[in-house]
Amino acid sequence: MPGDKSSSKVYADLTSLMGGRTKGSKAAVDPSGFDSAVASGSLASASTAHSKADDEGDKALRAKKAWEVAIGPGKTLPMQAFMAWMSGTGVSIFSILITGMILMTPVRTIMGTQQTFAPLERMATGKKLDLTMQKAAFVAINIAGILFGVYRLSIMGLLPTTTSDWLAFIPAKHYAEYSA
C-alpha cells in the first residue's frame, strides 16, 4: 500500500540527518533548494534566521523599483510636449482634447499615488516600506505635467489672466453730475 511504511520495499530513515545536524558539522550538505526549516515545519524561525542579509537587498530593490515608478510619468512628458506642439496653440477640438489629456492624466495619476505604490510598499515581513521620497517625486513630476498643461492653456489663451477676461464684470461708472 503506497504511503504505508511497513509495506514499503525501500525505506530511508532520515531522522539521523535531521537530529545530527549541528553547527559546524558539514557531514551532510543539504541538497540545493532544500530548506530544512520548511522540512522541519518551522517557517518563522527559518525566515528570521536568514532575513538579516536578504531584507536589505529587498528593501533596496523595492526602493529602486519605486523610483522607477516615480520617474515613469516624467518619461511621457516629452511625448506629451511633442503632441502638444503638433496640435498647435489654436483653440480647436484636437488641441483642446490633447490639452485636456495632458491636464487630466497627471491629476488622475496623483489621485492614484497610493494604489500605484501599494505593491512596492508592502514588504514580505509585513512591514511597510517607507516610499515618501518616491511618492513626492512622483507627485512632483505629475504636478510638472499639470503645469505643462496649464502653460498650454495659457498659450492657447484659455486662462483668465488678462484684464480683458474680467472686462465684462467691471461695472459702469456712476456719473456724479448731470448735464442737460
Added chain:
Amino acid sequence: MLGGSLLTRVALAGVLAASTLSTAVQGLFPDEAGQIDWHRAQVGAPKMLIPCTHDDGSTSILAITDRNVLASLSSDSGEIVWRQLFDPTERINVLKLRGRQVLTHSGTNETHVRVWDAQSGALAWGFSHPPSPKHKSGSGAAAFLRSGKDVLAVVGDSLVRLAPEASKPVWELPLNRTATFKRLVVQESVAFVIGHATLTNKNPTPRLHVVEVNLKTGLVKQQYDVANEQALGSDSLVILESEEYGGYIVWRERKNIVWNIHRLGMQQPMWDIYHAKLVQMELMPESMLTSTISELDTDSGLGADKPRFVMKYTMNDKVKSIVVEMFRVGDELKLRKIVGFRSDNALVAGSNRRALPSGEASPSERAVVAVRSSEGDISWRIYTSGKTPAHTGEFVYDTATYGPISAAYLYYAGAEPRVLVQTKGGLLAALASGSSVPLWFRDESLAHATDMVFLELPAPASLGEHAAKATDPSVISSPVSRYIQRWIETARSLAAWSRSGFGVFGGSGGSGSSKSGPNSVPVSEELVPKTPLAEGDHFGFRKLSIFGTSTGIVAALSTQDGARSWTRYLSDSGAAVSVDRVFITRRSQPLINTPSLLAVVGRNVEGRAVVAVLNALTGEILGDGKLHVLPYGYGKVVELPVVDTASEQQLLGLVINGPQPQLAVWPATIDAAVAFCAASESIFFDIGAQAGSGQLDGYRARCPEVANLDGWGEDTTFATDHQWSFELPAGETLVAASEYHGAQTTALQGRILGDRSVLYKYVNPHLITLASHRDAGGIVIYFVDRVSGRLLYSSVHETGCVSSKRPFLVTQSENRVIYQFWQDSDLQGAANQQKPKATKGYVTVVAELFESDKPDTRDAGKTFSSLDLHLPHVITTAFTAPESATALGVTRTGSHITTRDVLFGLSSGKLLSLPDQLFDPRRPKRAQTKDEQAEGLLPYSPSLLLDPKRVLSHRNVVAGIARIMSAPTHLESTSLVASYGLDLFFTRTSPSGTFDQLSPSFSKVNLVVTTLALVVGCLLGGPMVRRKLTNQAWA
C-alpha cells in the same frame, strides 16, 4: 496689350467674385420688403393748389408746399403722381399753370424759374439767376405770356423775359430797387409789375408801385404809384385780371366807404364807386367800413375772362358774402353780384376753371364753394348763382384731431364737384356730395415733424389678465387661477390656430403679417381710428412712435405698419402751437393702472411756452383738455433726472434765455420744485449750442430755501449761477452742435485688443461736439464737457466747408463721434500747398475716445466726475463718404451687445446702414500685425462704399431724411429704425445678424412632424422590442 487687359479683367472679376463670396450677406429677403418696413411718401402742407385737367381727361391737383415740394396728386385717390423736391432752403413762391405747362418761381436770393410738364413732372426748361447783392428781399413773381411759351419773371432786382430755347433772357430790365415786386399782370403787348414801393424820407406812405413794361422791347413805358396805404394781399385790396378787359386794382381806403378802381396802365380814368353800387344793396356805414374783399381764384389768370372777387360784410351780426363779377359795356366798367349767401366763418373758394373757348360759360366754371366748420363736422355749399346752393355736403370731422380748416378749393372731376379742404394741422381731404367720409385724405402733418419719441406698449395681456381687469382683480392675484387661465388661453389659441387652417404657425413671429403698406392705400385707412393701439407684441417690434409737428399736431403711429393710433391738434388763441419737443414723462407699469404720460412742449404765436400733458396711449389731454400757456418763452427744454413723487412724472426743465438765464421746472408744483432742489447741486445746463452762436455758457440753478418755495407755480422760475464760458476764437461761428440722445448703455467698458489687453472707453455723457466755421476757411471741431466747460479735444479741417446745401452732420454714440462734411480742395491754404492735394467730396471722420493711450490703464474710482481733470485719448480716422447725406444715426439695441450700425440718410432718398467695423479708427493703414488680425481689424480703405445690400430702404425713395431714430426691441439682435423729415420710413435691422431668432427658412412644421414621428416610432417600436427580448430569453 489686348491679352494683358483681358487678364486684368479676369483677375478683377475673380477678385470681385471672391469679395462677394467672402462678405456676409446682410441684405433683406425679398419676402421681407414691405413686411418689416413701411414708407409713407409725403409732400408737406400745401400752400397753393391748382386743379389741372390733362389731355386724356384725367384730373390731378398741382401743389406747392411749405416743405418746398412741387407735386401732382391724383384727384381720385390723393396719391402722389409725381413730385419734385426743391432744395430745403429754396422756397417756392409762385405756381402757375397754362395748358400742360407748370411754372414755378423759387428761391429767396438765388432765384430759379422753371417750367415743368404737368402730366409727367419732367423739367421742360429752367433759368437760374445767381445771388445778387441788389436783390430786394421778398421780391419775386413769374407769369406766362399770353401767347407763345415765354415767361416773364422778377429775379434778383430785374424783370426778365425768358424763352425756352434761349439760355439767356430775351431782355432784362433793371428795376432799380424802386419796390418789392410781388405781382405780374400780363397783357397782350404790355405787362405790369406791381409791388410795394420802397419807402423814402420824402415819401414815407406805404403804397403800390406799378411799372408798365413793353413786352417786345423790355423798356419801361411808364411807372407810377397808386393806392396809398395799401398792400398786396391785404383784405381791402384785390387785383383783377382779364384778357378782355385788362387789369384792375380795386381797394377801399381805410375809414372810407368808397371803393376805388384803377385800371392798370391808365393814370386816368380812376373810378370811385360807392359801396351800394358795388354790392347792389344799401348798408349801414359800419358794415361798409368793416367789409373785406379777397380774390377768389388761386391762379387769377386762369379763368379771368370775367374777373371776380368776394366781399364779406357783417349786417345785423350776420356775416354775409357776395361774389362780384366785373364786366364792361362799351367803355363803361360794371360790377354785378352773382352770388350772395350767409357765410359766417366760412371759407370761400372759386372753381378756378378756365372758360371754354366757345364763350358759353357753364355754371360749374363760375361756381363758388363756401366751406364752414363747426363742432363735429364740416359743411360745404356750392353756389352757381343766386342764394340757393347747387350742391351741399357734410363731413363728420372733429377739429381736435387736425385743427380747423385753413383753406378750401373747388374742382370738378367730370361734372362732379369736389371740395378740397385743408386744415391748420396739415390734413388735406377731398369731399364729394353724398358722403360723410372723405373721398380720400392725405395727412401731411408729419412732413413737418420736429421731434419724435418711441413709447413701449404693454405686452399683450393674457386672457386671464383681461378677465381679471374686466371683472375681479382677485383672480389675478391667485397663482392657481392664473395657471388655469393660461391653460385655457393656450387651448383657445390652439383651437383658433387649427381653425385658421394651420396657416401661420407661431402668430406674431419674426416674419410679420401680410398687411399692405400705408403708402399705397390712403383711402382705406380710417381718418380717426375708433380704438387707439393699446397693446404691443412679445418682441417689442410694435411700439408707438409719437410725433410732434410745427403745425400743432401730436400724432401716435404704430411702428409696425404706420397705422395712426391717435392725433391731437394743439392750439392756443386760434393758432397752432408749434410743437418743439415731446417727452415720455411717465411710463406705465405692468398691472398698475397709471397711464404713460406724454409732455408736449411748444411755442404759441407770441413765442410763449405751451405745455400739454397727454395720456400717451389715448392722446387725451389731461386736465380737462387744457393747455398750459406759461408766461415766458424758452430757449430749450431738457429732461431732468428727477421724478416728482406726487405725480410720478419725470421733471422737465425749460431754460429761459436772457442776460440772466432762468430755469423753470415742469410740473410747476411745490413738490416738483422741492424734488428738483434736492438734486439741483449736480444738474448743469448750457446755453448757446446752436448754429450762429459764438460762445457756450454753463449754468446751474440757484435754489432758495425750501420754506421760500411757498406759492410756487407756473409763473415762478429758478435763478441761475453762471458756471463757465466757452468762447470760440474770433472769426469763428458755430455751425453745428451735437450731444448724446438718450442714456448711453455700454455692454463692455473697454475694447479688447489682439494681445488681450484692454483700451478703456471714455464715455462721458456730458460730451458735446461743436463744429465751427472759420472765416479764414476750414472747420474746427471741439469736444467740450458740458459740466466743466473744459475743452477735451479739438481738431482743424483746413479744407472743410459748410453751407446750407452741404450741411455738417454729426452723431455721438458711446465713445464714438462720427461727423461728415464737405471737403473742398480749393480751400487748401498756401501753407499746405506742399501737402498732397485734398480730394473734393464728402468726408466722414470718426473719433473714438479712450481713457488712455496705454492699454490696461484706467482711472480708478467708481464715480466719473467731469470736475476731475481727465482728458480722453482720441483716435481719429477719415473716409470719403459714399454720397451726400442729410442725416446720421446709429442703431440701438437693448444691452448693446450687438454692434451698432451707422445709419446714413442720403440725399438720393436712401437709408443706408454700414457696419460699425468699417468706422473703426484703429483700422491699420499698413499690413496687419498678428494682434490686429486677432482683434478682427479690417485693413484701412479710404472710401466707404454704398453697398446696395445695405440699403435699408431698398426700392423706396425716402425723401428729405432729416433725422434718424432708433429704438431697441426685446430681442437683443434687433433694433427699430425710423427716419423722418419729409417722408416717413420705419424698418427694423439686425446689425450682427438675427442670432437670437430662428431663421425664416426654419420649418416649425418639420420640427413638429419629426417629433411626432419619433414619438410614434417609440410607441410602435417599444412593444416590438420587448417581445423580441422575451422571445430571446425563452430560446
